[in-house]
Amino acid sequence: MKYLAFFAFAFFIISFLLISYVMIRLTIRHSRRVKLMKWKKMCDLLVRTAILAETHQINDEFKLTPRVKMMLSNGYFRRLLTDKLLVAKKNILGHSADGVTRLYLQLGLEKYAVAKLRSRYWNLKASAMQEIGLMGLTIQLPQIYRYTNNKKELVRDEAQLTIIKLFGFDGLRFLDIISYQLTGWQQIRLLHELSLVESENFSAIDKWLQSENKSVVIFAIKLAATYRRFELYNDVALHLENIDEEIRLEAITCMKKWEAADAKELLMNLFPQEIPKNQLAIATAFQTICTNVDIPKLISFLDTENNRLKYLLIKAIACIDVETIKVLKNSFSPAETDVLMIINQVEGEIIK
Amino acid sequence: MSWQSILGDLLSYGLLAYSVILVSFYIFIALYSIGELRTYIYKNKFTDYRILASTEQAPGISMLAPAYNEGANIVENVRSLLSIHYANLELIIINDGSKDDSLAKLIEVYDLYKVDYFVNQQIATKAVRGVYKSRKAIYRKLIVVDKENGGKADALNVGLNIAQKDYLVCIDVDCVLVQDALLKLAKPFLEYNKKKVIATGGVVRIANDCEIKNGKLIKVNLPSGFLPLAQTLEYIRSFLLGRMAWSRLNGLLLISGAFGAFDRDIAIKAGGYDHNTVGEDMELVVRMRRYMEERNLPYVVSFIPDPLCWTEAPSTFKILGRQRNRWTRGTIETLKIHKKMFFNRKYHILGMISYPYWFFFEFLSPIIEFFGFIGFVIFSLLGLTDYKFFVSLFALVFSFGFLYSSFAIFMEVLTYNQYKRRRDILRLVLTAFGEAFIFHPFIVWSAIKGNIDLLRNKSAWGEMTRIGLGGKKKK
Amino acid sequence: MKIVIAEDDELIRKTIQLRLLKDGHEVVCCENGLVALEQIEKIRPQLIISDIMMPYVTGLEIVGTVKQSYTPEIPIIILSGMGQEEIVLEAFQLGADDFITKPFSPNELSLRVKRFSQRQK
Known part of the structure; x- marks a missing residue:
């Protein structure tokens, strides 16, 4: 029982300490407010001088007040100033940005x-x-x-x-x-x-495409896709048959971005055995890489339980040739409401 | 030794043991949350969320907002949701058979028209009457679904069926989201390589007395009423300490129904929201986790501690009581549905720690408190009470509760510091003090009522299942 | 020329302000979208320079509101981050007149503003 009372007492003491700490902290913050505002103004003024400086010779020095030099030894002020300089650098280009860097170096902030x-x-x-x-x-x-x-x-x-x-x-x-x-x-x-x-x-994307590190391979495919490096087609196409499904997905996405008609045959062959998620991606890719001759094949893929896939395939067909959709609509019996509704939806989306 | 004294000892030592375990658990949670919170905040400083706002590589999000008779504010609320920073987004408003003019208002203001739309019935729901889109380019992210009334879980399931993007964010339509809420909520889905992130929980904070204009949070104020104030403290404790620690353990069970993100595929595979429970938000997370555990797939349920979603809290005892009653029933129902996991090693942390914790400390604690109190009264009337002991025990529990709250306030000030005035902090401290005498007993009483309601309802249910009808309960 | 600047970062706001003041413009600064909309309503500027991601009201909403109001002739320059092409496109659809990506050069901004002021004369 004594222990209970002891613990209760201890808990109260700790609570009291925690609350006091919080209050003191807030009080200090409050009393520093005016000073902080002043510091902020000083920083702003400095950074603005750097941005709007007219001369842009590398060797030009900014005139600094002794007060600024003194304040630099204050860690808080230094952080404040550094942050402001970084924000400026992040958002501003050209001569003005050079001015910011010069000020940064002149203040010797790189030491810190x-x-x-x-x-x-x-x-x-x-x-x-x-x-x-x-x-x-x-x-x-x-x-x-x-x-x-x-x-x-x-x-x-x-x-x-x-x-x-x-x-x-x-x-x-x-x-x-x-x-x-x-x-x-x-x-x-x-x-x-x-x-x-x-x-x-x-260069070197081809090397990264062979990396042992899976994420590097994926990133390399993204690079190839973003910077349209078609000469890497063969290297990326190999990954369409990688054992890792995420790498395959990235390769499919790349083909789609490239609108790589060359990959058409391969994708169509791989389509039936792909996992559902990647099938969806391939169906999306069909929108941009297939042409009129592929429509019969795409229609044959429609024989699936996956409604989402059906929608994407029909959308792909519609993207190639809107008229086919109308023919397609008549080929289904009125009882197949799901497919007909999907066709209607696609029609609405395309015509809009 | 008489039987009375044996019973008395049993009561007192039982309560003591329970309190000690409870206290140790909470101390662990408090300490365990610190590191996680600190890491998160450091990392956050290096994150430029603007990159995510515009890139096509950002994970696609379907935001689901069920609305039932929200006509008064729906137009403003939708406008506020549309102004959230996120490019790869679709906003799905589900009108759950409202009896008011919600739909008409939306159609008029957002220039909506009915489109042909195939609703992929991956989860069975009530009938969809129509899907609407806007003619105006600015509102192209908006999809409004009109359906027959079926309750919140059913409305969310319709949203699941319609959603096209990979991730879902479920919110209450009357919540106020901070503009970068989705950016922060989406990021965890990109942060793991070897494990799949199946859900991310967000923080809900109390918006009473905050300044809100055009559906946007302008200024955060501490609520003035006692009940909202007590809930503010309660939310800080549970979100900042509790969930942070649980997410570090990867044992998080509850993601608030008012604001959370899910992987759509897993949610659908796990079967979507269960409309037989009033705790559909907790139940879904548990079921999704169970789905992953049973297939031995590595996964994470992540949690973001930033205050991103603000909501009006009940300010009367009546509404608060009803809310807590519902929460209790939701918890019990969820625990019951998944009782298989109780101390089941196959479910790892989920079965060995999360589930038992919820069972012993979320489900049992109001019951133990209640019967402990009854026992105390009876023994006192019989003149058998060891007052000294009970006073010390009470002092222990009370002082610990106070310490835990103080620690939560301490962490709040050090991290997000939403309430900057010293007066506000003092008011929170006073609330922490007074809470034990007014707020807490009321919460316990509401939980007990929830238990009673459930027991009563269950007998009615039992009959229905026996004659082979799926029992359905109204909210 | 009367110009309203809506930008939440103080440093950028001030930089733009000082640069444009130097060119002899009359400049009103707003630190968030809500204030900006109020100011636009009140002073009817001849040009608006607006950031996209701002508290309370986004730049897109400002474009949408101004272009749908009874003053759609006020030109709007959008300030956007690099790689936000999607959003810039959206802004143009809503009626924005020009855009500048961050990081930007204050001198370039000044030139673009000059172009608008000449057009209005």
């Missing part, structure tokens, strides 16, 4: 980024790399390159993005070495980052 990169906390490492990439600094490269295969997901993700920001398509060579899987999300980010840099005729 390097220190963060060496920190043992993964979130600091990641944020340092983001900073280095956005500012376009070519420092600490071996380290960052090594991080592209780090065991912490966020570290390797940011390292990969940074390398691409700095080197564009050449940076992709980290795909040769990574042993961890790229998540779908990371692939989207990489493709987005690549869309921001000048696209050149980069």
Whole structure:
């Protein structure tokens, strides 16, 4: 019983401490508000000066007040300023963006980024790399390159993005070495980052298409599709028969994006034995790669229980030739309401 | 030793043991949620959701919003849902045979016309009367379905049949979503390679007294009434601590019916929503998990702690009581349907931890509390109570409840900090203090009533099943 | 020329504002879509520059609202992120007049604004 009372008492004390901590924190935040506003204004002013500066000589220095120099030793202020500079860099191009980088270097902020990169906390490492990439600094490269295969997901993700920001398509060579899987999300980010840099005729996709790392293969197919590298047709087509269903799906999607008529025969042959999900993808691809001669074959595929598939096939037929749909409609008996309704739906969608 | 004293000891030590286990469990949950929450928040800082808003690679989402007699606000609510940031989206409004002018209003404002539409009956539902689309290009994401009344689960099943995209987001039409809600909810589906993400749960927060304009949340305020206030605290506790910890264990059982995302294929394969239970949201998640477990497919049920969905909470005892009564029945029905998993090693964490936890601490705890209290009263009347013991036990449970709430407030301030004023935080603390005397007993009482209702109904049900009729219950 | 800028990021908003002030325009800044709609209604600007993803009311909604109101002649320049072609297309369907992708150069923006101001004279 004594224990019970003791624990109850202890719980109250801990609650009290927690609440006090929260209140003190809020109070400090409140009292700092005015000061913070002032700091924010200072940062804004600095960044704006950099953006709107008229001269653009590399060697020009911005005039800084002694107060700013003094404030830089304050970690909070420094973070605030760095963040503002990064936002500016992210959104602004041309001379103005150069001004931002110059200010960043003049303030010596890259020193802190390097220190963060060496920190043992993964979130600091990641944020340092983001900073280095956005500012376009070519420092600490071996380290960052090594991080592209780090065991912490966020570290390797940011390292990969940074390398691409700095080197564009050449940076992709980290795909040769990574042993961890790229998540779908990371692939989207990489493709987005690549869309921001000048696209050149980069090589090595064929090598990645043979990678041991499944996600690298998938990503390579996406690259081939996005940058319309038709010369890789044979390499991608091989993956239509890969044992992995996700790789097959990506290859099908690629053929669809390419509108690759060459793949027609192969896809039609593979269609019957594909898994349902991939069948749907193939049926969608038929919309763009098939022509009038294929209509009989497509109609033969309609013999399926899968209504979704039926819909996509009928849509494919309609995309090739609307008139066929009307003929098709008459070929079914009025009792087959499902198919007729699908045809009506497709008709409505196409005519609109 | 007399039998009375044996009974008394049994009662007191039984209650003590139960309390100790309960307290340890909650301590574990609280501590276990910290790391997960911190990782999430760090990661979030590096995420530029704008990329996802526009890419064609973003997972397709069908948003399902069932509406029944929502005529008063439906036009505004749909407009607000249409303004959510997400390109690869279709919004399916399911008019569940409303008796008011909901449909007419939608047709007029959004310039809808009836289209030929094949409804793929993958799950049996009540008849669909018509599918409508808009003539205007701005509203091309909108699909309105008119169907015969069949309850929420049935309406959602119609949505499942009609949905074309790979993922479903089910919401209550009167919820206010933050504009990047779908971006955040969709991201987990892209984050795993070896496991399939079958569902993502989102946070629901209380919108009473918040400033809402044109269906959009303008300013967050702490509710003024005691009941909404107590629920605010309750929601913070359960979403920020409870579900975060459960998702870290990959043992999450409940995804709020008001806001959650599912993999469409798995939801359909698992059989869609069950309209025989009032807890269709929890039941579906359990069934989907069971589907994956029984086929030995690696899967994840993920959870996003950002406050993304805001909803009006019941502010009267009557409505709150009804809600909790329903929740209790939903929980019990779900547990009953899936009783096979109870301590069944085949179902891993689901069978060994999640299910037993729900059984002992969600289902049994109001019952134990209730009978503990009755026992205490009887023993006191007989003059057998060891007051000192009971006072200490009460102090222990009460102080722990208070600690748990304080910890939730602490985490809230450190993470999302929706309520910035010190006065608001103090009010939450006071609520945590007062809750045990007013709010909590009422919740327990509503749960007991739910149990009683279910017992009564069940006998009626039993007869019906015996003569071979599927029993159907109205809400 | 009277210009309304709707952009939620303070830095970008200010940058645009200062650049356009330098060109001698009259500029009103709004930090979210809701304020923007109110301001547009009130001051009837000759040009609107709007971000797409903003709190409360999106850029698309602003385009839709303005182009369907009794002032559809107000030109609108959309600010969008890279790779948001889909959304930009949607904006054009709704009646947007021009677009600029972020990251953008303030000087280019100034030139495009000049084009609109000349057209109106």
